[in-house]
Amino acid sequence: MTASTADDSDFPEPQVPFAAPGLPYPRILVKVSGEALMGSEPFGLHPPTVARIARDLVAARALGCEVAVVVGGGNILRGARVAGEDLDRATADHMGMLATVMNGLALEAAIEAAGAPARTLSAIPMPTVCEPYARQPANRHLRRGRIVVLTGGTGNPYFTTDTGAVLRAAELDCDAVLKATNVDGVYTADPKKDPTATRYDRITHDEALARDLKVMDAAAFALAREASLPIIVFDIREPGAIATAAKGEGRVTVVAP
Numbered sequence: 402m403t404a405s406t407a408d409d410s411d412f413p414e415p416q417v418p419f420a421a422p423g424l425p426y427p428r429i430l431v432k433v434s435g436e437a438l439m440g441s442e443p444f445g446l447h448p449p450t451v452a453r454i455a456r457d458l459v460a461a462r463a464l465g466c467e468v469a470v471v472v473g474g475g476n477i478l479r480g481a482r483v484a485g486e487d488l489d490r491a492t493a494d495h496m497g498m499l500a501t502v503m504n505g506l507a508l509e510a511a512i513e514a515a516g517a518p519a520r521t522l523s524a525i526p527m528p529t530v531c532e533p534y535a536r537q538p539a540n541r542h543l544r545r546g547r548i549v550v551l552t553g554g555t556g557n558p559y560f561t562t563d564t565g566a567v568l569r570a571a572e573l574d575c576d577a578v579l580k581a582t583n584v585d586g587v588y589t590a591d592p593k594k595d596p597t598a599t600r601y602d603r604i605t606h607d608e609a610l611a612r613d614l615k616v617m618d619a620a621a622f623a624l625a626r627e628a629s630l631p632i633i634v635f636d637i638r639e640p641g642a643i644a645t646a647a648k649g650e651g652r653v654t655v656v657a658p
Contacts, residue, residue, distance in 0.1 A: 419546035421465020425649035426577040426633075428467040428543065430551075430570040431458065432563060433581050435476035435504055437637050445476055446507055453640060455511035458548055460644040462517050467543040469573060471551045471566035472508055474500030480558070494558035498525055501562060505552035506531065512548050519548040524556030524565075536572055543573065563621040571628040578630055579646050580617060581637035586654030587616050603655045606632075622656070631657040 420427035433454060440447025462468050480497030484490040505521045509531075512519040520542050521531040532538065534551060542549045554565045563580075570578045587609070590598040606626035610619055616634055617625075625632055634654040635646045645651035 419465070419544055420467045424465060424647070426466065426575075426647055428469075428573070428575045429461065429577050429579055429647050430469040430471060430566060430573065430575045431461075431579045431581060431643055432471050432566040433473065433508075433637065434562075435473040435479075435500065437581055437583070438472075438504055438507070439476045446504070448511075451507055451511045452515070454637065454643075455508060455515045457641060457643040458512055459515045459517040460641060461647045462546065462548055464644055464647060466647050467546070469539070469543060469549040469551055469569065469575065470505075470508065471562055471569055472501055472504045473562040474498070474504055476500075477503060491558040494554075494560075495525075498552075498554045498556070501554060502527065502530065502552040505550040509550050512550070517548055518546065519550060521550045521552060524551075524553030539569075539573055561618050561621065563617045564624065567617075567621045567624045567628070567630060567632075570630055571624065575630070578625065578632045579643060580632050580634045581643070582616060582634055583636065583638060585636040585639075585652045587614055587634050587656065591615075601654045603657065605658060606656055609656050625656070626658070629658055631655055 438446050438451050440450030458468055458470060474497050477500035478497050480494035484493035502523050509519045509521045522534040522539055523531050524534045526533040534553065539549050551569050554560060554562050555568060567578055584592060586600045587604060588598040588600050592598040606622050609622050633646050635642050635651060642651060646653050
């Protein structure tokens with residue numbers, strides 16, 4: 402029996418909604434790229450890095466946050482990059498969505514090894530592997546204190562996992578999207594390429610779109626603006642960064658109305 406198909410008796414669960422009062426973001430959605438799971442590896446998964454990220458997610462849950470995670474698949478396959486003359490974009494994107502399911506299962510196992518209950522849900526139904534995504538079951542898992550790992554993107558080609566993350570955050574009534582990156586916020590340019598780039602502490606969705614900032618794609622920013630969802634950009638490489646951002650602290654950039 403896998404973690405995804407285990408029954409509800411696996412972990413003791415609260416009898417009341419899980420989220421603790423007084424938190425700035427009682428229900429969060431964390432967007433973790435596939436590349437973040439590679440660690441020092443050139444491809445695939447780096448188990449110590451996956452375990453560290455899982456512990457950080459469990460630490461955010463320990464604060465009393467309800468935690469959902471959308472995971473990318475770029476460490477295995479990125480559809481837009483492999484599409485070409487012999488492989489159409491829709492097929493390539495579906496291959497990329499399957500990569501996110503592989504990452505989600507690994508992350509779910511690491512979360513449960515770190516001591517918290519988790520469920521992987523996929524927008525592409527594969528019930529022998531994990532639960533199909535639907536809003537009501539996902540909400541129920543969150544209320545019961547499970548960390549919900551959302552995979553399969555939106556289930557449709559031509560959409561990035563960033564857009565999928567904002568979509569899921571909006572429909573699950575999350576209070577913020579925590580966008581994990583390899584830099585400590587949003588900059589005027591890529592700080593690795595431009596030493597004169599300056600960092601924003603706070604910026605609006607409209608400004609992010611107008612300035613064509615690349616931390617998320619335009620569709621994700623536009624959807625977040627429509628849903629009035631703040632996006633908190635932080636450096637996933639810092640241990641404990643997820644819980645720190647969930648508390649409204651740390652070195653981050655807040656993209657908000």
